Amino acid sequence: MATKDATLPQFEATALDLIPKVASAARGTFRTHKTKKVQWRIVQLRKLYWAIEDFRPRLIAALMHDLHKSVFEAVLTEIDWLLKDCMFMIKHLNDFTKDEKLGSPAVPITYSMMNFRTRKEPLGAVLIIGPYNYPLQLLLAPLIGAIGAGCTAVLKPSELTTACAMVVKEMVETRLDRSAFAVVNGAIPETNALLAEKWDKIFFTGSDVVGKIVAKKAAETLTPVCLELGGKNPAFVTKNANLALAARRLLWGKTHNSGQVCMSQNYVLIDKQVVPAFTKFLKVAYKDMFPDGAKASPDLGRIVNARHFHRIKKMLDDTKGKIVMGGEVDEAELYIEPTAVLVNSTDDSMIKEESFGPIFALYPVNSLDEALNVAASVHRTPLSLYTFGSKSENERVLNEMTSGGATLNDSFFHGSVNTVPFGGVGDSGWGSYRGKASFDCFTHFRTIAETPSWADKILRVRYMPYDMSKMRLLARLTAPKPNFDRSGSIVRGFSYWVKLIFGLGASSAKGALFRWLLLLAVNYVLKASLAAR
Numbered sequence: 001m002a003t004k005d006a007t008l009p010q011f012e013a014t015a016l017d018l019i020p021k022v023a024s025a026a027r028g029t030f031r032t033h034k035t036k037k038v039q040w041r042i043v044q045l046r047k048l049y050w051a052i053e054d055f056r057p058r059l060i061a062a063l064m065h066d067l068h069k070s071v072f073e074a075v076l077t078e079i080d081w082l083l084k085d086c087m088f089m090i091k092h093l094n095d096f097t098k099d100e101k102l103g104s105p106a107v108p109i110t111y112s113m114m115n116f117r118t119r120k121e122p123l124g125a126v127l128i129i130g131p132y133n134y135p136l137q138l139l140l141a142p143l144i145g146a147i148g149a150g151c152t153a154v155l156k157p158s159e160l161t162t163a164c165a166m167v168v169k170e171m172v173e174t175r176l177d178r179s180a181f182a183v184v185n186g187a188i189p190e191t192n193a194l195l196a197e198k199w200d201k202i203f204f205t206g207s208d209v210v211g212k213i214v215a216k217k218a219a220e221t222l223t224p225v226c227l228e229l230g231g232k233n234p235a236f237v238t239k240n241a242n243l244a245l246a247a248r249r250l251l252w253g254k255t256h257n258s259g260q261v262c263m264s265q266n267y268v269l270i271d272k273q274v275v276p277a278f279t280k281f282l283k284v285a286y287k288d289m290f291p292d293g294a295k296a297s298p299d300l301g302r303i304v305n306a307r308h309f310h311r312i313k314k315m316l317d318d319t320k321g322k323i324v325m326g327g328e329v330d331e332a333e334l335y336i337e338p339t340a341v342l343v344n345s346t347d348d349s350m351i352k353e354e355s356f357g358p359i360f361a362l363y364p365v366n367s368l369d370e371a372l373n374v375a376a377s378v379h380r381t382p383l384s385l386y387t388f389g390s391k392s393e394n395e396r397v398l399n400e401m402t403s404g405g406a407t408l409n410d411s412f413f414h415g416s417v418n419t420v421p422f423g424g425v426g427d428s429g430w431g432s433y434r435g436k437a438s439f440d441c442f443t444h445f446r447t448i449a450e451t452p453s454w455a456d457k458i459l460r461v462r463y464m465p466y467d468m469s470k471m472r473l474l475a476r477l478t479a480p481k482p483n484f485d486r487s488g489s490i491v492r493g494f495s496y497w498v499k500l501i502f503g504l505g506a507s508s509a510k511g512a513l514f515r516w517l518l519l520l521a522v523n524y525v526l527k528a529s530l531a532a533r
């Protein structure tokens with residue numbers, strides 16, 4: 001596809017016959033062990049930092065070309081986001097990579113001489129497949145985790161964001177170690193060619209449909225996968241919510257990146273009584289954000305392409321609900337106005353489909369009970385949920401409905417901080433990343449024990465011929481006695497009362513010591529004040 005901006009490269013798919021060679025190079029470089037050196041990883045992260053900084057104008061232009069993304073959002077959620085990711089990983093990498101000693105309670109004191117520890121090993125050569133909505137962030141943030149962990153990586157950007165895909169390819173391949181990192185561009189055939197290769201992990205962000213294809217393919221070679229998928233995310237608004245605030249914040253969730261955010265709300269379960277007031281506040285918030293109308297706003301992005309434009313438009317065409325805000329569409333500009341639709345059935349297109357755009361449904365309910373039942377029937381394990389109500393109502397929603405992440409009293413704040421772990425649950429995703437979790441995602445936590453030679457006398461018990469008397473002694477030394485009976489109740493035997501009396505009711509030795517010291521101090525002060533009278 002020709003680019004509209006002459007400074008941006010034309011999209012070019014990677015030749016299919018090159019793909020096995022690219023994958024083989026990533027595997028081969030990993031086997032050289034050079035990526036295991038922490039200093040090498042830090043240098044790559046520093047290079048990536050400066051590459052993103054130096055490519056800033058072209059990245060901004062590419063985001064404008066592909067998604068009409070405003071400079072504000074390009075900087076906040078893609079470029080500066082990634083720079084912060086690099087800095088975080090560079091700053092903490094020495095700590096993350098250190099062996100961790102395994103002691104109590106994982107290792108009983110009887111085995112403390114074995115020097116149990118966890119070694120953080122890179123998984124190997126990894127494949128990272130990105131989506132179109134944040135073509136830089138959602139491709140390069142996992143890469144930062146992979147570099148930190150010491151992996152080699154091949155990236156497959158979304159072919160829908162052509163300019164970003166090409167600029168990222170140039171940036172990564174000219175600035176990072178070429179033998180360790182590569183970018184393959186293309187669509188289904190190229191992705192299939194990549195999936196036919198053996199990887200040590202596949203990190204996929206995208207739709208659940210393609211997520212299943214990736215997971216099936218990975219299962220053939222028992223390759224671990226991290227899946228960051230979509231979801232039909234509910235928002236709950238009760239009559240105890242601050243309706244003006246809820247309306248403004250939920251509208252933000254659907255206007256940022258033109259609602260092409262997998263964690264933004266698909267539908268709002270709202271108390272029937274407050275629908276008119278909430279709708280009024282939505283319109284007020286809309287007017288505040290777009291005084292000249294949304295189409296004229298320089299801040300509102302566009303839908304990525306005609307296919308997605310028609311997908312979203314079809315949801316509006318098929319709905320039996322009533323549009324209460326917005327509703328304008330313009331194919332020539334790939335423009336869809338931020339739109340709210342009042343619906344009365346969960347079979348409505350506005351609830352059944354994932355919007356992944358600036359439109360959402362309002363579904364009136366009689367109670368929080370009903371709202372929770374509807375949400376569970378629409379999607380039991382969504383990526384996110386939002387709740388606007390009293391403290392106890394919010395707590396109830398959190399307790400009774402799961403989700404990958406959740407924000408109380410706002411739209412996706414839980415996903416707006418680059419170092420906080422992010423991921424789905426059930427069919428909205430497997431695994432998480434961001435911050436330390438990105439390092440962990442590409443790391444094998446390898447348990448290591450080291451048995452000293454002198455310990456063989458003690459360990460003799462394990463060798464044949466077995467001796468049951470020694471076995472009984474070993475059990476006495478190592479197997480803790482239960483303090484509960486067969487009905488699950490605590491048994492208050494002799495040791496319970498000894499502990500209770502001498503521990504002054506504390507549950508730990510530390511607590512008991514504290515209570516004894518406090519008792520002695522009170523005793524001392526009382527005695528001193530009596531003596532002073």
Ligand SMILES: NC(=O)C1=CN([C@@H]2O[C@H](COP(=O)(O)OP(=O)(O)OC[C@H]3O[C@@H](n4cnc5c(N)ncnc54)[C@H](O)[C@@H]3O)[C@@H](O)[C@H]2O)C=CC1
Pocket residue numbers: 129130131132133138156157158159186187188191192205206207208209210211213227228229230231261262354356383424429
């Ligand atoms: N959980 C998360 O972090 C995120 C999830 N998403 C989800 O992603 C979807 C939108 O993103 P898209 O880019 O449209 O996702 P997509 O699943 O269509 O594409 C993602 C990647 O898979 C590749 N692909 C597409 N079809 C394929 C096939 N048949 N075989 C092999 N590879 C294929 C594409 O080239 C692209 O690189 C939404 O469902 C959204 O909810 C999007 C962003 C973030």
Ligand SMILES: CC1=C(/C=C/C(C)=C/C=C/C(C)=C/C=C/C=C(C)/C=C/C=C(C)/C=C/C=C(\C)C(=O)O)C(C)(C)CCC1
Pocket residue numbers: 076077133134260261262263415416417
């Ligand atoms: C400026 C001053 C101060 C501080 C002000 C503060 C704290 C401002 C906060 C602004 C906020 C919260 C801005 C919003 C940011 C939104 C972001 C970063 C959204 C990110 C979205 C992402 C990453 C989307 C991802 C999508 C995914 C994963 C998907 O599709 O699945 C002080 C401190 C008060 C001092 C005075 C000055």
